Amino acid sequence: MNRKLAKAIANYQKIDAGAKSLSNFQANSDLPAANAETDGIHETWTGTNEQWWNWYISLADNNKESLNQETLIPQNEQVALQVPSIKELQQELAEPYPISEDQIQQFQTESYIRIKNILSPGSLCLLRQELKQIFYRHHKLDPNRQFSSMELMWQESDIVKEFVLSKRLGKLAANLLQVSSVRVYHDDFLCKEPGCVRTPWHYDGFHYPIASNNVGTFWIPLQSTPKAMGPLELAKGMEIYKLVKEIPFDKFSQGHDHAIIEILEVLGIRIDREPFLLGEISFQHCLNVHAAAANRTTEQRIAFGISYFENGARVISSPTLMSGDWQKFMPGIQPSELISSPYNPIVYDLVD
Ligand SMILES: O=C(O)CCC(=O)C(=O)O
Ligand SMILES: [Fe+2]
Numbered sequence: 001m002n003r004k005l006a007k008a009i010a011n012y013q014k015i016d017a018g019a020k021s022l023s024n025f026q027a028n029s030d031l032p033a034a035n036a037e038t039d040g041i042h043e044t045w046t047g048t049n050e051q052w053w054n055w056y057i058s059l060a061d062n063n064k065e066s067l068n069q070e071t072l073i074p075q076n077e078q079v080a081l082q083v084p085s086i087k088e089l090q091q092e093l094a095e096p097y098p099i100s101e102d103q104i105q106q107f108q109t110e111s112y113i114r115i116k117n118i119l120s121p122g123s124l125c126l127l128r129q130e131l132k133q134i135f136y137r138h139h140k141l142d143p144n145r146q147f148s149s150m151e152l153m154w155q156e157s158d159i160v161k162e163f164v165l166s167k168r169l170g171k172l173a174a175n176l177l178q179v180s181s182v183r184v185y186h187d188d189f190l191c192k193e194p195g196c197v198r199t200p201w202h203y204d205g206f207h208y209p210i211a212s213n214n215v216g217t218f219w220i221p222l223q224s225t226p227k228a229m230g231p232l233e234l235a236k237g238m239e240i241y242k243l244v245k246e247i248p249f250d251k252f253s254q255g256h257d258h259a260i261i262e263i264l265e266v267l268g269i270r271i272d273r274e275p276f277l278l279g280e281i282s283f284q285h286c287l288n289v290h291a292a293a294a295n296r297t298t299e300q301r302i303a304f305g306i307s308y309f310e311n312g313a314r315v316i317s318s319p320t321l322m323s324g325d326w327q328k329f330m331p332g333i334q335p336s337e338l339i340s341s342p343y344n345p346i347v348y349d350l351v352d
Contacts, residue, residue, distance in 0.1 A: 004266045009246055012259035028252045030055035035321055041249055045321040052324035053149040060198040060291075061254040061261060067294055069195045075297035078223040083126035089159070092123055093166035099175050107176045111238040111288035114272075116280045118168075119220070124278060128222035128302060130159045131189050148191040151329065152343065153304075160187070164306055169218060170347030173308040176283055177214045180350040181311035183339065185210065186329040188305035192230045192295035199230075200257035201264070203241040204307070205286035206249075209319035209326045210339065214310035215286040222302040225276040227293060230301045232282055235289040236270040243267065244289055251321070260289075311346055314338050 028036070032055075034046040045052055084092065097118060107113040119127075134156050135148060154164035163169065164187050174182045185208065208215055225231045243263055250256045264271065273293070276282075284290060295301045317336045319326055327333070330341040 005243060005246070005263060009259065009263075012247060012255060012262070028055065028058060030058040031251060035251070039251070041251060041320040041322055042318065043321055044319075045324045047325075049151055049324045049328060050149055053147050055251075057147050057197055057199055059251070059254055059257055060200040061258040062197045062294065063254075063258075064261075065198075065294060065296075067195055067197060067296065072194050073228050073297045075226075075229065075299040077299060078125075078128065081122050081125040083122050083129070084120070086159070086162070089123055089126065089162055092120060093162055093168045095168055097168055097172045099172060104176060104178065107283065107285070108178070109238060110236045111240070112234045112236075112272075112282055112284040112290070113176065114274075114276075114280060114282045116277065118172075118281050119163075119279060121278050124220070124222055126159060127163060127220075127304060130157050131222070131302065131304060134160070135189055135191070146193055146196040148189070148193060148300075150189040151186045153187050153189055154184075155343070163304075165345065165347050167348060169306060170308065173216055173218070173283065174348045174350070177216050177285075177308075177310065179214050179310040181346055182308040182348050183311050183313075183344045183346050185215070185307040185309050185339075185344065188307075190303045190305055192292070192301040194295055194298050194300065196230065196295045196301070198257075198294045199292035200254075201235075201244065201260040201289060201291040203244060203287050203289045204284065205241065206245075207322045207324075208286055208307070208309075209316050209323040209335075210286075210309050210313050211316045211336075212310050212313035213286060214313070215307065216309075217284050217286070217305050217307040218281055219284065220281045220304045220306070221276045221278070222304060223299070224278040225301060225303075226297075227273065227275050228296045229275075229299070230293045230295040231273070231276050232284075232303075233291045233293060234272040234282065234284065235264060236272060238285065238287055240264075240269055240289045241287040243269075249322075257291075264289075308347060309339070311349070312338070
């Protein structure tokens with residue numbers, strides 16, 4: 001192991017042991033009590049998926065950028081654009097995106113790819129309106145909420161369903177992952193309210209209960225997303241996850257995120273922190289290491305995540321609490337079984 005890396009990990013383990021011996025052990029108020037009885041992750045998540053996200057962002061180290069609610073940066077509200085009719089939307093989403101061999105190679109090497117103009121601004125505006133409507137059908141406005149999240153939005157709306165089950169996105173995911181057929185795992189409404197803290201560093205493969213590396217996620221910002229609003233931050237390279245894998249996870253503190261920040265810095269790993277334009281999206285391989293910045297603006301940062309996996313993949317044999325309430329995303333499917341519930345339809349198949 002690289003000497004600098006070994007030192008950074010040893011340093012983290014010392015801090016982590018110190019924190020635990022000071023009985024910081026059950027100090028995370030976002031962790032459900034039943035999950036605070038052990039210090040491991042090899043157990044079922046006992047809260048909801050929404051609580052999972054709240055707990056997860058509580059593990060982000062925000063020491064470097066303290067957030068002050070009074071100094072949020074004023075941002076123009078997302079302007080309402082002319083939205084397409086359902087027919088126009090269906091036409092747009094049926095159109096395959098012509099991805100080049102070079103782009104596929106780039107994705108396979110760097111572990112993610114950004115693509116511009118994949119969805120029209122009008123369609124994204126329609127998606128944003130629809131997602132907000134669904135979210136507020138279920139949740140009250142709450143000024144204390146930092147992160148507003150919800151999954152399986154496509155089950156509640158024909159418009160969202162058009163996006164999630166679209167040939168445009170499904171085929172693109174299959175082409176980038178180099179597989180012949182993909183199913184959907186879940187979608188994710190990811191709204192950082194003004195002043196919301198960072199999302200900790202991670203790779204999704206550590207979270208997904210799927211026994212395959214052919215899994216990827218579109219991250220679709222639903223407004224142009226400057227650095228101050230909390231865009232995704234993407235480490236370049238398919239091997240970077242190996243560094244992160246070495247670091248023991250701590251479900252109570254910000255130590256894990258802190259250690260990754262240190263390691264990425266010490267080793268000079270290249271990180272893409274560029275803003276996203278409206279219509280620009282990223283697709284991350286499940287081994288891509290990423291985080292997201294805090295939202296320092298006065299407006300909501302809304303992104304829509306859609307995750308696809310190789311058709312034929314199974315559930316891992318022992319899912320952990322890192323996967324949240326994963327059975328919601330594949331009702332009736334047990335560990336080690338083939339993932340084929342009605343919530344995971346085939347979205348693209350080469351032979352169709
Ligand atoms: O939007 C965020 O803050 C994080 C999203 C993320 O990690 C993901 O979609 O995999
Ligand atoms: Fe992620």
